[in-house]
Amino acid sequence: MNEFSRREGRQKGNPLKRLLAIRGMGQVISVTIGLVALCIVFQILSSNFFSPDNLGNLLRQIAPYLIIGIAQSFVLITGNIDLSIGSIMGMSSMMAATMMTKGVHPAWAILITFMSCVFVGVVNGQLVAACKLPPFIATLGTMTIARGIAQIVNNNHNTDTISIGIGKETTEAFKNFFYYGKIFTLGGHQESNGSVIGGFSIYSPVIIAIALWIVFNFMLSKTRTGRHIYATGSNMDAARLSGVNVTGTITAAYVVSAICSCIAGLIVCATTGMGAMDTGNSYELYAVAASVIGGVSTLGGQGILLGTVIGAAVWSVLQNGLQFAGAPVAIRNIVIGVIVVLSVLLDVVIRSGSRRKAKDMGASALLGWISRKSSEKAAP
Amino acid sequence: MDIIQKDSEILRLHDETHEDIVKMTGISKSFPGVLALDNVSFNLRKGEVLALLGENGAGKSTLMKVLSGIYPRDSGDIEISGLKQEDFTTGKAKELGIVIIHQELNMCSHLSAAENIFLGREIIKRGVVSQDEMNQKAFEILSMLNIDIDPETIVGDLAVSKQQMVEIAKALSANAKILIMDEPTSALTSKEIEDLFRIIIDLKSRGCGIVYISHRLEEISLIADRVTIMRDGKYIATMNYADTSLQEIISLMVGREITEKFPKISCPKGEKIFEVKHLNAGRMVRDVSFELYKGQILGIAGLMGAGRTETTRAVFGVDPKESGEIILEGKPVTIRKPYDAIRNGLVLVPEDRKKDGLCTKLTVRENIAMPSLDVISNFFGVVNRQKEKMIVEKSIKDLSIRLPHSEVEAMSLSGGNQQKVVVSKWLARNSRVVIFDEPTRGIDVAAKVEIYHLMNDLKRRGIGVVFVSSEMPEILGVSDRIIIMCDGRITGELMAFEATQSLILTYATMFESKLSRSDAS
Incomplete structure (x- = not known):
């Protein structure tokens, strides 16, 4: 009884302590500090970094990374990996664009694309959970297939601009809904034709990303399915013995992943106003990076979506800031690569105490190996 | 050839009939919170099958892990072939010819029998592995034991009993002198058990000392020369099998006093x-x-x-x-x-x-x-x-x-x-x-x-x-x-x-x- 009252006191007391009590918050806070430091460095390197114009742009750039980060985080938390994210983006972008160039109304095009992507997610989930294929192999297969579909829908060509099918006005509506639309703007100056230049704007992809984040964060943290996702990733045997439908849970995570990837693909399609076959190429790995920087464990069972937000932000700030600072593409890539590896290495060092067997999957198999080796060395 | 010479030297030094190849005295081993072995003594003679018996948790496996160097002992002496061992590791145990065959076999199931037998000791000729010579040597070992297995067969394709025999062949090819078998018959059929026993008897005649751990008391009656009984991490007794009875063995195994109090309540039996x-x-x-x-x-x-x-x-x-x-x-x-x-x-x-x-x-x-x-x-x-x-x-x-x-x-x-x-x-x-x-x-x-x-x-x-x-x-x-x-x-x-x-x-x-x-x- 005494213990309870003490506990109550602790929980109701210091708000900072309550925040820290949320599992996974420690990592999120440390990465946030890193993010702030990065922003300060870039502001020093280039005074334009914190301009209202660039901040709006930056948020718009973060949005797709956040969306695919959510996708990968769901799957990673179940202890699996989804390599098909980038290809589903490509498939979604090409399918929607092809239909629209043929004059299909965007609403229908989006619906059909959406259903197809969900189907790929279901296939992923069933291959991994029901057929027990290693997730790395199963999604490597669907990754290739989805890319193939992206190529075949328009006869191995990128599409023309979608306005030739659905007309200029509908095209504008589609593009604004997914990418160019400004929800509100602060500052900036009005041009003679009525459009606003400069200033801080919230663009529509930011709203889409926030909406998806709210829905899926609620799902992960407040619902039964969310609990099952954590339980499955933490200990699949124990979860099954507790009555968790493990197959259904893993499939749900892959479907969430496919939905997010589909929407990210549509955003890319709206950005360019056409469909490109290589859309989303290697985005599945950017998604892993965003998740892992944000504290999602590749071994499953750990991580929160707030971390993914910070992870996606770190990724985009690096891209954007290095560009502003005038770093050439090659240098950008090297710096980003080093930072990803360092942040994950930190993650491994912190978690090397946990002796869970790494699953048979690329990066995490390697990480698991490293952590096993390091813990073996630590133990006499 | 030189092994035989060494053996004969040792023979001259010791009593020929009751030569102890393993002598462990006063072995203790504790894990956090548990005393797994408490002042245990154990000896194994050349050319005998010793059955090591005891209930679950009696300390049999721990003792054998100490003997094969997997666990370091806390105290006590280990003497192998008359030589006192100070720092006893798995490497040292292997060198001295101590081989443990676990209930779960440790084989590379995708490799051939010969490759498994020579795993880690591959025969190298001119910088490459000599498959032919390994097959030839493996064949010699297998036929010496009257085991009918083609050395080139993939181990995974063999029945469990045959895999076990490959493991025994592997032990012998490494000059095993002390063979520890943990529940070797649990997965075998009657025919396969007979084969195994034939090989065990053959090994005995070659001077191997064999520790046989099994819960199947009737099997033990067929091959054991002596039995050692353990209980709660303690040594209880060692007897010639011929001088004892099943009843005696069981009563020695369970002789534990129930000292703990159990809070039993009685309820009427319901539906x-x-x-x-x-x-x-x-x-x-x-x-x-x-x-x-x-x-x-x-x-x-x-x-x-x-x-x-x-x-x-x-x-x-x-x-x-x-x-x-x-x-x-x-x-x-x-x-x-x-x-x-x-x-x-x-x-x-x-x-x-x-x-x-x-x-x-x-x-x-x-x-x-x-x-x-x-x-x-x-x-x-x-x-x-x-x-x-x-x-x-x-x-x-x-x-x-x-x-x-x-x-x-x-x-x-x-x-x-x-x-x-x-x-x-x-x-x-x-x-x-x-x-x-x-x-x-x-x-x-x-x-x-x-x-x-x-x-x-x-x-x-x-x-x-x-x-x-x-x-x-x-x-x-x-x-x-x-x-x-x-x-x-x-x-x-x-x-x-x-x-x-x-x-x-x-x-x-x-x-x-x-x-x-x-x-x-």
Whole structure:
């Protein structure tokens, strides 16, 4: 009884302590500090970094990374990996664009694309959970297939601009809904034709990303399915013995992943106003990076979506800031690569105490190996 | 050639008939909280088969791990072939020709027999592995042992018994002088056992010393020259097999005093609430039937590998059943997956809490609430935190789980408290039958007593309790009725008042006679 009252006191007391009590918050806070430091460095390197114009742009750039980060985080938390994210983006972008160039109304095009992507997610989930294929192999297969579909829908060509099918006005509506639309703007100056230049704007992809984040964060943290996702990733045997439908849970995570990837693909399609076959190429790995920087464990069972937000932000700030600072593409890539590896290495060092067997999957198999080796060395 | 010379030198130094190739004196070994070996002495002679016997947890495996260098000893002397060993490691043991063949074979199943035999000692000619020479040498070793295996066969394609023989050949090719076999016959058929015994006798004649660990007492009568009996980490006795009897061996094995107090309560026997009829699931669950009444605790006793855990898993729907019927409160129920069992009010507290019981990275709250999520979440699947809190706090209080707050990771708790979390998961639901599989393994005495009290409390409330345990005192002290399993079958049933340790052990070692069956056919 005494213990309870003490506990109550602790929980109701210091708000900072309550925040820290949320599992996974420690990592999120440390990465946030890193993010702030990065922003300060870039502001020093280039005074334009914190301009209202660039901040709006930056948020718009973060949005797709956040969306695919959510996708990968769901799957990673179940202890699996989804390599098909980038290809589903490509498939979604090409399918929607092809239909629209043929004059299909965007609403229908989006619906059909959406259903197809969900189907790929279901296939992923069933291959991994029901057929027990290693997730790395199963999604490597669907990754290739989805890319193939992206190529075949328009006869191995990128599409023309979608306005030739659905007309200029509908095209504008589609593009604004997914990418160019400004929800509100602060500052900036009005041009003679009525459009606003400069200033801080919230663009529509930011709203889409926030909406998806709210829905899926609620799902992960407040619902039964969310609990099952954590339980499955933490200990699949124990979860099954507790009555968790493990197959259904893993499939749900892959479907969430496919939905997010589909929407990210549509955003890319709206950005360019056409469909490109290589859309989303290697985005599945950017998604892993965003998740892992944000504290999602590749071994499953750990991580929160707030971390993914910070992870996606770190990724985009690096891209954007290095560009502003005038770093050439090659240098950008090297710096980003080093930072990803360092942040994950930190993650491994912190978690090397946990002796869970790494699953048979690329990066995490390697990480698991490293952590096993390091813990073996630590133990006499 | 030089080995034979060395051997003959040693022969000259020692008494020829009773030469000890292993002499261990005063060996002690403790693990945190447990004294696994307490001043144990052990000797093995050249050219003999020594049966090492004892109940579960008697310390047989620990002793053999010390002998093969896997565990360092805390104190005591080891003498191998008359030479005192100070720093004894696995490498040293290998060098001295000590080979242990585990129950689970350690073979590379994708490689050939010859490749396995020479694994790590491949014959290299001009910088490359000489496959031909390895095959030739392997063939010589195999034919010396009268084993009919083509050295080029992939090991994975061989029957288990043949794989075991490849392992023996591997041991011999490494000049094994001391061979330790842990339950070598558990997966073998009668014909294969005969082959194995023929090879063992052959090895004896070559001067190998063989330690044979088995629960199958009838097999031991066929090959053992001497028996050494251990109990609770202590050395009990060594006898010539010819001078002893099965009764004597059993009574020495179980001679343990029941010193602990068990809080037994008596309740009137109520109606039948749970029944398993003719359950079959693989080799380890064969035609298992039992009944459970309200107000009784049903104990399931047996040795390691008797099929008790497999039975509970099959009943609970973790592993598939081949046939059989499960009847709960008079109604037959279909259980295909754990969820079916949980929905019907049948729950399992699994044996291995790290592997099957807990999500160690999740909080205590999430672990306790997990099986009850369907009860505490609404139509849309949103978990009601208020209800969850109530359930979790009630469980923590009922089982007096000691923890700072319910948001700590399950991993950070002590073994006893982890076990209580695993148990409490199930008590929030109104379950009608609870199966406890080894609920007291690896936890301290105080926590054990709390678990017994909990089982008694369930029994008083009319909830069916099945209690699986390898520890005889607690089975005898807690259960009202005991069924005993051996090799996947139920071999006996006893009421608590008539049960004794030696009676249980007699039933628990009632293996089907594989050898006489082959004689009959």
